[in-house]
Amino acid sequence: MVYKIKKHIPESEALVERDRKVIATCQHLSSYPFVIDRARGEMLTDVDGNEYIDFLSSASSLNLGSANVHINQAIREQLEKCTQYNGGYSYNEPMISYAERLVSRYPGGVKAKICYGNCGSDCNDAAVKFARAYTGRTKIITFINGYHGNTYCASTMTTCTPRMHAKMGPFMPEIYHFPFFGTDVSDEIAEREGTRAIEEAFQLYMPADEVAAVIIEPIQGDAGILPAHPIFMRKLYDLCKKNGILFISEEVQQGFWRTGKFFGIEHYQGIIPDGIIMGKSIGGSLTLGAFMAREEIMNSLPAPAHVFTLSGNALACAAGRAAFDYYETDEFQNILKNNSCQIVDEMKELKRKHPETVDSFRGLGMSQGILIVKKDSEGCKVPDVDGVFKIIFRAYEKGLILITLGLNVLRIQPPLNIRPEKLHEGFVILDEAITDLEEGNIPDEVLSYRHGW
Numbered sequence: 509m510v511y512k513i514k515k516h517i518p519e520s521e522a523l524v525e526r527d528r529k530v531i532a533t534c535q536h537l538s539s540y541p542f543v544i545d546r547a548r549g550e551m552l553t554d555v556d557g558n559e560y561i562d563f564l565s566s567a568s569s570l571n572l573g574s575a576n577v578h579i580n581q582a583i584r585e586q587l588e589k590c591t592q593y594n595g596g597y598s599y600n601e602p603m604i605s606y607a608e609r610l611v612s613r614y615p616g617g618v619k620a621k622i623c624y625g626n627c628g629s630d631c632n633d634a635a636v637k638f639a640r641a642y643t644g645r646t647k648i649i650t651f652i653n654g655y656h657g658n659t660y661c662a663s664t665m666t667t668c669t670p671r672m673h674a675k676m677g678p679f680m681p682e683i684y685h686f687p688f689f690g691t692d693v694s695d696e697i698a699e700r701e702g703t704r705a706i707e708e709a710f711q712l713y714m715p716a717d718e719v720a721a722v723i724i725e726p727i728q729g730d731a732g733i734l735p736a737h738p739i740f741m742r743k744l745y746d747l748c749k750k751n752g753i754l755f756i757s758e759e760v761q762q763g764f765w766r767t768g769k770f771f772g773i774e775h776y777q778g779i780i781p782d783g784i785i786m787g788k789s790i791g792g793s794l795t796l797g798a799f800m801a802r803e804e805i806m807n808s809l810p811a812p813a814h815v816f817t818l819s820g821n822a823l824a825c826a827a828g829r830a831a832f833d834y835y836e837t838d839e840f841q842n843i844l845k846n847n848s849c850q851i852v853d854e855m856k857e858l859k860r861k862h863p864e865t866v867d868s869f870r871g872l873g874m875s876q877g878i879l880i881v882k883k884d885s886e887g888c889k890v891p892d893v894d895g896v897f898k899i900i901f902r903a904y905e906k907g908l909i910l911i912t913l914g915l916n917v918l919r920i921q922p923p924l925n926i927r928p929e930k931l932h933e934g935f936v937i938l939d940e941a942i943t944d945l946e947e948g949n950i951p952d953e954v955l956s957y958r959h960g961w
């Protein structure tokens with residue numbers, strides 16, 4: 509039986525049908541036929557005129573929501589002057605002044621330089637190129653369940669789904685994956701196991717002096733918003749320092765105040781990364797990425813080792829710079845503080861109302877994951893893989909956009925400056941969707957919309 513969506517969406521359905529004929533299947537992992545037409549702040553409108561609250565922020569690439577007034581003003585002004593002119597063969601002021609601002613944010617006051625790219629993926633590639641060039645070593649360590657993107661290098665580093673590897677090999681050599689220890693393990697396990705596998709590898713098959721860099725998401729995003737355990741991070745950092753290995757923080761999803769600090773790594777005291785990978789919200793809603801690292805690392809490659817026609821384009825840099833300047837204001841910092849408190853209160857209330865379904869929540873600041881469970885035949889709590897999908901599907905029908913991560917995690921990443929009443933309304937919808945799940949009111953037929961990952 510085909511499920512009839514509880515929404516009036518004829519235009520949306522017609523467009524999805526046309527999309528199917530001309531867009532490659534691998535480019536969509538949409539869970540429902542949401543066809544965006546307009547967006548303002550945290551409100552999204554589809555082509556049929558239905559409104560939705562945004563709990564996804566375009567996968568954390570719209571940290572100030574859609575059509576932010578400060579950003580749009582900067583875009584309008586830059587548009588009148590110059591959209592882009594190849595940054596390899598010329599210079600432009602927004603590219604320079606934005607880089608000046610970004611390096612000023614480098615943790616520990618380190619003197620750093622920027623290399624612009626177009627997205628998060630190619631900036632992961634940049635990190636590998638610079639690390640190899642600077643150290644003269646080849647091996648790279650990344651972590652199980654990490655997501656780094658879809659260029660060949662970034663997808664080699666990614667290990668959260670076989671679908672980013674199947675049929676496309678061979679992948680990049682000399683990239684190694686080790687276990688990640690999150691805040692979901694005890695201090696004792698983080699202490700005992702944290703770097704055990706890496707140290708064993710150093711003894712058995714991977715000479716430590718051939719390792720160029722460790723590249724780690726301080727808060728694994730697509731694994732289900734899982735912060736690294738502080739003991740694991742500290743051990744990893746110490747191991748890097750001991751062996752001359754660069755420690756690179758992957759901030760594509762969690763950077764730009766998403767976690768309550770400018771970079772996620774700033775939650776880990778005493779850790780000063782050698783390099784930082786940025787993407788998503790760096791472009792203030794436009795496409796941009798950047799790798800930044802200590803000056804001497806950034807001086808290790810000659811032109812044109814990592815330059816793209818549109819990297820560091822004036823329009824995206826002007827947009828990102830405007831966002832950066834707004835982030836610095838007291839107004840924004842107060843909003844962020846209040847929203848970060850409210851989001852935790854809302855999640856606590858959701859857990860109180862649904863103790864059997866909401867197992868726990870985790871994350872930092874405005875980057876949160878809610879774990880959805882059910883009881884198996886023996887009464888044990890297990891991840892509710894179908895249930896979490898049913899919740900987001902019903903939420904879509906009721907006017908809330910969010911997605912799932914990992915096996916059973918609801919991804920909660922609204923714009924950082926979402927209006928408090930809309931944040932609350934979003935949680936009211938989640939509450940209703942979970943109630944529908946618990947009462948058996950979301951039929952299995954909706955699962956036919958699930959694809960990807």
Ligand SMILES: Cc1ncc(COP(=O)(O)O)c(C=O)c1O
Nearest residue numbers: 627628629655656657760761787
């Ligand atoms: C942690 C992380 N790294 C890298 C990427 C890749 O970024 P992009 O899709 O802009 O290439 C993503 C995208 O989701 C991400 O979440």
